[in-house]
Amino acid sequence: GENVEQHPSTLSVQEGDSAVIKCTYSDSASNYFPWYKQELGKGPQLIIDIRSNVGEKKDQRIAVTLNKTAKHFSLHITETQPEDSAVYFCAAPHGGGATNKLIFGTGTLLAVQP
Amino acid sequence: SAVISQKPSRDICQRGTSLTIQCQVDSQVTMMFWYRQQPGQSLTLIATANQGSEATYESGFVIDKFPISRPNLTFSTLTVSNMSPEDSSIYLCSAAPGQETQYFGPGTRLLVL
Numbered sequence: 001g002e003n004v005e006q007h008p009s010t011l012s013v014q015e016g017d018s019a020v021i022k023c024t025y026s027d028s029a030s031n032y033f034p035w036y037k038q039e040l041g042k043g044p045q046l047i048i049d050i051r052s053n054v055g056e057k058k059d060q061r062i063a064v065t066l067n068k069t070a071k072h073f074s075l076h077i078t079e080t081q082p083e084d085s086a087v088y089f090c091a092a093p094h095g096g097g098a099t100n101k102l103i104f105g106t107g108t109l110l111a112v113q114p
Numbered sequence: 115s116a117v118i119s120q121k122p123s124r125d126i127c128q129r130g131t132s133l134t135i136q137c138q139v140d141s142q143v144t145m146m147f148w149y150r151q152q153p154g155q156s157l158t159l160i161a162t163a164n165q166g167s168e169a170t171y172e173s174g175f176v177i178d179k180f181p182i183s184r185p186n187l188t189f190s191t192l193t194v195s196n197m198s199p200e201d202s203s204i205y206l207c208s209a210a211p212g213q214e215t216q217y218f219g220p221g222t223r224l225l226v227l
Binding site: 032034036042043044045046049051089093094100101102103104105106107 | 118144145147155156157158159162206210213214215216217218219220221
């Protein structure tokens with residue numbers, strides 16, 4: 001089955017700086033990689049996802065890159081703001097391939113210092 | 115996308131009792147899932163709620179402890195049975211309208227005394 005590792009576990013940046021969170025996965029058949037943001041007391045919110053037929057996807061200040069050969073994908077947040085402070089989770093299909101089931105990384109607590 | 119609500123949002127229960135959590139989606143969805151998130155931890159999939167048939171449980175989770183219902187394409191329930199303090203956690207419902215993307219509810223925060 002799939003195994004997802006996420007680093008770092010905590011990340012502190014100054015407002016306006018960039019933040020990068022990295023995940024690796026084990027199953028080469030995995031083809032869908034979402035990122036979720038979880039604020040305190042709330043459920044995870046999907047912020048961006050990428051499929052294995054593209055190498056990069058952007059949405060305003062957020063981007064995700066995928067390296068299928070190395071089996072890793074990264075979340076990039078530019079011009080960070082205090083409201084970006086949250087826990088971020090990456091995920092990959094549980095069992096690889098086309099499946100709805102997800103296995104999650106261990107999470108990254110991002111703190112943006114004003 | 116899908117908008118998901120859960121009830122109750124939180125509860126404090128006595129050990130040995132059971133709690134049923136409801137999950138409602140604003141549109142018909144293909145798949146619904148239940149996750150557990152222990153304090154400060156990641157999400158662990160409990161089971162896939164199958165419409166009209168028995169749920170599919172992940173390793174370490176059993177139907178007697180976590181019975182699940184899914185009577186239609188917009189609603190599901192998870193019961194946490196015979197609770198112990200180790201069941202204190204956040205329980206999350208998610209829905210997948212299509213093949214991949216999952217949307218999550220706000221979660222139910224459970225404390226067992």
